[in-house]
Amino acid sequence: MATAVAGAGAAPTWQGQRAEPTRILLLRHGQTELSVQRRYSGRGNPELTELGLQQAESAAARLGVVADIAAVVSSPLARARTTAQAVADRLGLDVGIDDGFIETDFGAWEGLTFTEASGRDPDLHARWLSDTDVEAPGGESFAQVAVRVTAAKNALLHRYPGQTVLVVSHVTPIKSLLREALGTGPELLFRLHLDLASLSIAEFYPDGGSVVRLVNDTGHLS
Numbered sequence: 001m002a003t004a005v006a007g008a009g010a011a012p013t014w015q016g017q018r019a020e021p022t023r024i025l026l027l028r029h030g031q032t033e034l035s036v037q038r039r040y041s042g043r044g045n046p047e048l049t050e051l052g053l054q055q056a057e058s059a060a061a062r063l064g065v066v067a068d069i070a071a072v073v074s075s076p077l078a079r080a081r082t083t084a085q086a087v088a089d090r091l092g093l094d095v096g097i098d099d100g101f102i103e104t105d106f107g108a109w110e111g112l113t114f115t116e117a118s119g120r121d122p123d124l125h126a127r128w129l130s131d132t133d134v135e136a137p138g139g140e141s142f143a144q145v146a147v148r149v150t151a152a153k154n155a156l157l158h159r160y161p162g163q164t165v166l167v168v169s170h171v172t173p174i175k176s177l178l179r180e181a182l183g184t185g186p187e188l189l190f191r192l193h194l195d196l197a198s199l200s201i202a203e204f205y206p207d208g209g210s211v212v213r214l215v216n217d218t219g220h221l222s
Helices: 050-063 078-091 114-120 122-128 142-159 171-182 187-191
Strands: 022-028 069-074 095-097 164-169 199-204 210-217
Touching (some): 022 078, 050 078, 050 199, 069 078, 069 142, 078 095, 114 122, 142 171, 171 187, 171 199
Parallel strands (some): 022 164, 069 095
Antiparallel strands (some): 199 210
């Protein structure tokens, strides 16, 4: 597959690349009842609230005019699919489903608040909050999430070289991609905040370089 290249003789970017990157627009899904209650919401499948539907439409109004979006890809969970569909309808595109972008499996902590999970498994919960290799009970570690998210991202880079793709996903997968693009350590996962229906943008170059252009933008919700 040919690599898209800027016009002949074009100056390189500030990172030294001449080929066009694949730009990934990372949109977090809208509000659900579990997000209102600040409960761990992984593989559970709550629908969007009325506000969540409004957030999806606001994101769609912003992204629906981005003419160069080649594809809309979503986590299989309803909250992401509904958000993705709102944008796809504006763009006249179908929504592709990729299990690689599903949220973390929180296992036995699914549906619990921070306080409830900490009270249930205090030592494990504390280690999980500082070590990406620690798995939730019956669930995933953040390191495991990163592996599948990277694989899904690499598949997009192969399929859409030099193009723009919208990925509608969840907190941990989006943070994992931003962490990879920035080349930072695991502390980013525990220190970066992402709002509901927020937009982030990362670009990945054919030579392995990457750039983050936007993080947690919610201007379309105001």
